[in-house]
Amino acid sequence: MKVLKRVLGVALALFVAAVFLFPLLWVVLSSFKTKLELLSVPPKFIFTPTFQNYLNAFNSDFPMQVRNSLIIAVSSTVISIVLGSLTAYGFSRYQIKGSDFLQFWILSLRMLPAIAVVVPFYLVFRALGLLDRHIALILVYCLFNISFAVWVLKGFFDEIPLELEEAAMLDGYTPPQVFFKVALPLARPGLATTAVFCLIQSLNEFLLAVSLTTRVAETAPVGLSKVQTLMGVDWGLLSAASVLFMLPVVIFTILVRNELVRGMSFGRMK
Amino acid sequence: MAQETVVSKIKGPATAVEAAAGLRYVWWRRLLFIPTFSLLVLLAIVPLIFSLGVSLFNYSLGSKAIWVGLGNYINLFTDPQFWMATKVTVQFTVVAVSIEVILGVLLGFVMNQRFTGMGIIRLIVFLPMMLAPFVVGLFWRFMFDQTFGIIDYMLTQIGLPAVPWLIHPFWAQVAVIIVDVWQWTPFVTLLTLAGLGTVPNDLLEAATLDRASNWMKFRHIYWPYLRFPLLLALLFRSIDTLKMFDAPFILTGGGPGNFSTTLSILGYRHQIMFFNVGIAAAISWVVVIIINIVTNVLVRLITPTQVEKVHTGL
Numbered sequence: 001m002k003v004l005k006r007v008l009g010v011a012l013a014l015f016v017a018a019v020f021l022f023p024l025l026w027v028v029l030s031s032f033k034t035k036l037e038l039l040s041v042p043p044k045f046i047f048t049p050t051f052q053n054y055l056n057a058f059n060s061d062f063p064m065q066v067r068n069s070l071i072i073a074v075s076s077t078v079i080s081i082v083l084g085s086l087t088a089y090g091f092s093r094y095q096i097k098g099s100d101f102l103q104f105w106i107l108s109l110r111m112l113p114a115i116a117v118v119v120p121f122y123l124v125f126r127a128l129g130l131l132d133r134h135i136a137l138i139l140v141y142c143l144f145n146i147s148f149a150v151w152v153l154k155g156f157f158d159e160i161p162l163e164l165e166e167a168a169m170l171d172g173y174t175p176p177q178v179f180f181k182v183a184l185p186l187a188r189p190g191l192a193t194t195a196v197f198c199l200i201q202s203l204n205e206f207l208l209a210v211s212l213t214t215r216v217a218e219t220a221p222v223g224l225s226k227v228q229t230l231m232g233v234d235w236g237l238l239s240a241a242s243v244l245f246m247l248p249v250v251i252f253t254i255l256v257r258n259e260l261v262r263g264m265s266f267g268r269m270k
Numbered sequence: 271m272a273q274e275t276v277v278s279k280i281k282g283p284a285t286a287v288e289a290a291a292g293l294r295y296v297w298w299r300r301l302l303f304i305p306t307f308s309l310l311v312l313l314a315i316v317p318l319i320f321s322l323g324v325s326l327f328n329y330s331l332g333s334k335a336i337w338v339g340l341g342n343y344i345n346l347f348t349d350p351q352f353w354m355a356t357k358v359t360v361q362f363t364v365v366a367v368s369i370e371v372i373l374g375v376l377l378g379f380v381m382n383q384r385f386t387g388m389g390i391i392r393l394i395v396f397l398p399m400m401l402a403p404f405v406v407g408l409f410w411r412f413m414f415d416q417t418f419g420i421i422d423y424m425l426t427q428i429g430l431p432a433v434p435w436l437i438h439p440f441w442a443q444v445a446v447i448i449v450d451v452w453q454w455t456p457f458v459t460l461l462t463l464a465g466l467g468t469v470p471n472d473l474l475e476a477a478t479l480d481r482a483s484n485w486m487k488f489r490h491i492y493w494p495y496l497r498f499p500l501l502l503a504l505l506f507r508s509i510d511t512l513k514m515f516d517a518p519f520i521l522t523g524g525g526p527g528n529f530s531t532t533l534s535i536l537g538y539r540h541q542i543m544f545f546n547v548g549i550a551a552a553i554s555w556v557v558v559i560i561i562n563i564v565t566n567v568l569v570r571l572i573t574p575t576q577v578e579k580v581h582t583g584l
Contacts, residue, residue, distance in 0.1 A: 090302030113513035120317035204402035
């Protein structure tokens with residue numbers, strides 16, 4: 001009875017994993033098919049793989065769009081980590097007036113719908129001539145990344161024993177030195193985790209990107225959305241591009257697998 | 271360890287670091303907070319107020335803005351398209367989030383078993399929520415295709431009729447929900463697992479010795495540790511589905527016949543395609559208000575003793 005239950009449990013877990021894995025496997029498989037094989041009925045599971053779709057992806061605008069995505073995501077992440085770590089440390093170690101209210105307000109930015117800022121940002125950036133420029137999306141993503149970074153990093157700073165900082169003070173460190181030479185180095189894993197989440201969130205964002213970029217600064221998801229509307233649907237290219245775009249995210253996910261809870265819950269759980 | 275409250279506790283006296291900072295390092299204290307808050311105010315409050323202003327004008331890009339007061343809102347509230355989008359958004363939220371929470375908890379218990387290889391299985395299950403919702407929508411669209419899609423092929427293989435996904439009003443909605451469930455059930459599972467990890471072992475052992483029924487175990491042992499993570503999951507999922515854009519946008523473009531047009535898609539259309547900036551701003555404010563209400567209700571559930579108001583960026 002016990003053995004049966006155990007076997008059933010394992011089988012169930014494997015089945016669940018298969019269900020979640022299948023769509024991903026299917027897109028990877030599709031990316032190696034020719035046009036004919038992609039549209040064949042019944043769908044083919046066994047075929048001679050072709051790299052043509054990947055070559056096509058590399059010869060399209062896709063690399064440029066990925067470059068845009070990376071420029072925007074990395075810049076926004078750097079700004080957010082710098083500002084976020086300062087403020088997170090501040091909330092963790094210093095008492096300021098209305099601290100709880102301010103923290104709450106930052107948390108509430110997690111709830112802010114992107115569509116609410118699309119309209120004003122579109123108008124402002126249009127007036128400033130910043131539409132379709134990297135800086136526009138970099139700034140807007142900071143809104144979401146900073147609020148995220150403050151909450152998650154505060155959790156990491158809270159875990160650093162105060163005694164270490166007090167000892168450093170006794171050694172004559174000034175408060176800024178305590179932050180830069182003691183707290184920040186100790187928070188390095190937290191900084192890395194937070195940065196990875198900021199990067200992923202920025203790479204994945206679509207609504208703001210499609211609203212604020214058109215050509216020069218368009219990100220990879222925006223570019224992919226146009227492949228399917230303007231030139232008919234080249235599923236081979238789309239599959240290959242999707243795989244290339246997801247690959248770094250999958251690697252990042254493996255890197256931060258132990259901090260997923262913290263990252264996905266906005267630092268509210270760990 | 272789950273933190274039991276969303277509200278951080280009022281801190282005791284200032285830390286030694288702060289005491290030492292004293293008055294000589296006022297600049298440092300300012301550096302900690304002022305740049306961040308300046309930027310956030312500039313990026314959140316200013317745009318929201320600006321958008322509130324815009325929503326009071328009849329303003330199309332390229333023409334002069336005309337003051338209409340609440341005219342845009344009145345137009346909106348008498349527009350069947352708007353009510354349709356509201357209904358669709360709420361439907362998606364209620365159905366998708368219910369399925370995700372129930373399924374997510376069940377999967378949490380499945381994933382909570384211990385055996386070799388569980389780490390990899392968990393990683394696979396957690397992957398979908400890390401992927402770009404847009405890209406996820408893209409490859410699901412490929413799978414939902416009526417002629418060469420793998421899903422209809424599988425359905426017909428097991429003797430079921432092929433389903434007109436994406437082109438039939440009802441099935442298009444089902445498709446959007448399926449994609450959301452596939453991508454976000456893992457999130458509920460993740461938080462469930464985190465909650466299960468905090469259940470003390472001796473409690474479970476005692477329950478086994480007492481031959482407690484499964485329901486009793488769930489109610490009295492697991493639930494107290496699952497309550498906070500699940501309410502948190504409910505909060506995040508509800509809010510994210512209320513703003514849903516990517517999946518329906520790519521799967522169906524909001525169609526057929528607006529049957530999968532969410533409020534975000536409607537707002538986007540008015541803004542980017544019709545240049546009706548005033549209307550778009552009004553729609554976005556409706557989304558902000560709906561989310562505000564939902565957030566407040568759910569946060570009250572999370573912290574029943576400490577009723578705190580959460581604002582949506584204001």
